Amino acid sequence: MLGIFLDRIPALEERWEEYRELFTEISVPAKTTLLKAGEIPTKIFFVRQGALRISFDSKGKDVTLQFFFENEMVASFDSFMNRRESPIAIKAIEPSTLTILGKNGFEILLRDFPEMKDILFEIVSRRFAHYSRLLLSYLRNNPRERYLELLEENPEVVRRVPQQYIASFLGITPVSLSRIRNKIRS
Amino acid sequence: MLGIFLDRIPALEERWEEYRELFTEISVPAKTTLLKAGEIPTKIFFVRQGALRISFDSKGKDVTLQFFFENEMVASFDSFMNRRESPIAIKAIEPSTLTILGKNGFEILLRDFPEMKDILFEIVSRRFAHYSRLLLSYLRNNPRERYLELLEENPEVVRRVPQQYIASFLGITPVSLSRIRNKIRS
């Protein structure tokens, strides 16, 4: 069906035809901004093909927080749930095909399938654990070690994502990342 | 009653006498380890008096992730919920008085007061937002700026916590923090 967390709701699977229309599919070119920082999010994105990133614009710097690839869900979740201005932006790295679930559709699903709440809790918990690990990695490792860690744990990121974004994800400059890579080679 | 999130459950407040025995109070000296890394957590702590920190031991370094003071709840939450080994440790910074809720008691409350689930979701969400902000701070600011940010947003930490722990929380060495403080003074 969707290849995402919603597949875990059998009742939805059964009545899929009724709910199909809540989802829209779009294709966007690279560098498209899907959510601007400061906007109130109205959509949840599911990556069908391509790559997205969430970022934070601060003092002219574009800081990347996380990368998303096929079959992952992307949203400025807290802001989406509480109708607040999102501090983060969502942008396409590659030309991407996305499935969109709007705020309305989301609420309909939440009303009709209460199991969704548990799944959401799990998603938030898992994302929380992920952020904790990242935070920890920043505290205990230097940039070189963080890059090696990324290379080991998430080689797809290193393979598919332009280095400037990886650098901002690691908290260093592109120049410094280039130097680190150079040293690792030799 | 407890001065924490459980106060938001009126039904519990009413029947408090029945549930009081689920909670225990203990006093511990500074530097007590309340939860070792690698253990499966069985308790949630509420700080009545004193200060705790959660930390991660890695390569001999003791890395601090967060500080907790009066009326805050402390737990290795994900591990507690899923009965997994906790990657983090919980330690006392000051001599502290704590209220303890065991896994049993927690489950009894969860069974008798389903509202707790929503509150838990909120807590996890809020902690998630907090970690996101921290992560962001690491990505966009250098150690000096992070220290100034901490000084502004959380002066209590700077006032009450020994510098070595603040340094490890900022991801730098105590020597470097001392230098930064020296420069700020002048």
Added chain:
DNA sequence: CTGATTTCTTAACAATTGTTAAGAGCATTT
């Protein structure tokens, strides 16, 4: 109060990262 322990500061030097700038390498567009 005193001695012992722990924590904090300072210094010197090494290593790393930031900054700026120039050029090479790629990719996209026309």
Added chain:
DNA sequence: AAATGCTCTTAACAATTGTTAAGAAATCAG
């Protein structure tokens, strides 16, 4: 294919941080 724009690399220098060590300051235990 040529031109344009974007990305990555390299270099030089400045600034920051890590490391080690020694001593000062603060805290704790008896």
